[in-house]
Amino acid sequence: MSSTGPDIDEPAIEQLQDGLRGQLILPENPEYDDARAIYNAMIDKHPRLIAQCATVADVIAAVNFGREHDLATAVRGGGHNGPGLALVDSGLVIDLSEMTGIRVDPSAKTVRAEPGCTWGDVDHATHAFGLATPSGIISTTGIGGLTLGGGHGYLTRKHGLTIDNLVSADVVLADGRLVHASENEHPDLFWALRGGGGNFGVVTSFEYQLHPVETVVAGPLLWPLSELESTMRWYREWLPQAPEDVYAFYLVAEVPGEPFPEEIHGENVCGLMWCYLGSEDEAETVIQSARDVAEPLFEHIGAMPYPALQSLFDDLYPPGDQWYWKGDFVYELTDDAINEHRRFADVPTAKSTMHLYPVDGAVSRVDADETAWGYRDATWSMVIAGVDPDPTNAEAISEWAKDYWRAVHPHAADGSYVNFMMEEGKSRVQAAYRDNYERLQQVKAKYDPDNFFHINQNIEPAG
Secondary structure, three states: OOOOOOOOOHHHHHHHHHOOOOEEEOOOOOOHHHHOOOOEOOOOOOOOEEEEOOOHHHHHHHHHHHHHOOOOEEEEOOOOOOOOOOOOOOOEEEEOOOOOOEEEEOOOOEEEEOOOOEHHHHHHHHHOOOEEOOOOOOOOOEHHHHHHHOOOOOOHHHHOOOHHHEEEEEEEOOOOOEEEEEOOOOHHHHHHHOOOHHHOOEEEEEEEEOEEOOEEEEEEEEEEHHHHHHHHHHHHHHHHHOOOOEEEEEEEEEOOOOOOOHHHOOOEEEEEEEEEOOOHHHHHHHHHHHHHHOOOOEEOOEEEEHHHHHOOOOOOOOOOEEEEEEEEEEOOOOHHHHHHHHHHOOOOOOOOEEEEEEOOHHHHHOOOOOOOOOOOOOOEEEEEEEEEOOHHHHHHHHHHHHHHHHHHHHHOOOOOOHHHOOOOOHHHHHHHHHHHHHHHHHHHHHHOOOOOOOOOOOOOOOO
């Protein structure tokens, strides 16, 4: 794919570089290939320009340049976006990965973080004060994309989605203005940012509410795959009734190598990944209910610092693997759905997996129209992820994920968590937002009427 893009004269490019505190990277620069590499190695895009921003002023300059030169413009934070919408062929990438400032206010229990931060960065800063906010399950994930899509993770049943803990955001709009969005300032924009993705501008600062979280009781409990039907039937009844201190996502996977025992390496399994916010003694009583359903093949559950739990999957899923994923929201696990899960649960590669993440509890106590997130009544957010380091397996893992999804989708909601979508078309974007979609279009028309920010799961402006 050509990275030349529109004809931009050399003085204009030099003027942009001179106006940046950060670096402007062109295809001829030795840093170019590293700068365009993102988490999903299945993505191979060639931008015309990559503006590695160091300051908010850099972001404003890059947005103005992209608009004035009619460049397709993508925004990159942590680069974990599955379909690669952090990059764009022949256009401009506004790269925020160098903007990593963090400030914790322990008395107000808030943290303000710049958009290049990962959740590992945030957890490191907040853990010093015994505080945390809900996020994902891999610490190398950038805060920006996860937050703007909604954000769910180990603390979600107790403390809600990431967007339920977003206090404010600073946003560079398509016309180059910087605005502050909160419940009191630009409340319509603030509403849309909480789940509406990167459609409305470049967020240069996120402020989050924090909660007392220091040590958790966590880890995997695995059953033989032959126990999938019995354990999933138990799980569907048990999870919605469990106390909100309990979080456990259901998974199918292949047992990797170390630190698991050698005798189960490569075995296909189902199981639970636990996070309990109470004491170890209380956790033991809760976890015993899972042991009583079927004898575990393996378990390793104990007290650990919250950041340690957040980083448990980092080594298994480093940058550079091939990824293809599909998702859906799930209300209930019917017998028919469970039968389909069993049919596809023999994963095609060692890293491929299916997860059912709980999104009930505190999430359901927020009204469906209070934020852009449209599925407050769902019980789980499901992802089916085909993953492998070998590019020659890209087609196999993609087809497995698609086939698995086609089999279980009739038993799920119409829409998916927007962060678990590839490029799936307008109807799937609409389904992700349900009744909130038209309101999002109206906010889009107000703040980005020309759809400058369209390299995303795009919401077209009203009219």
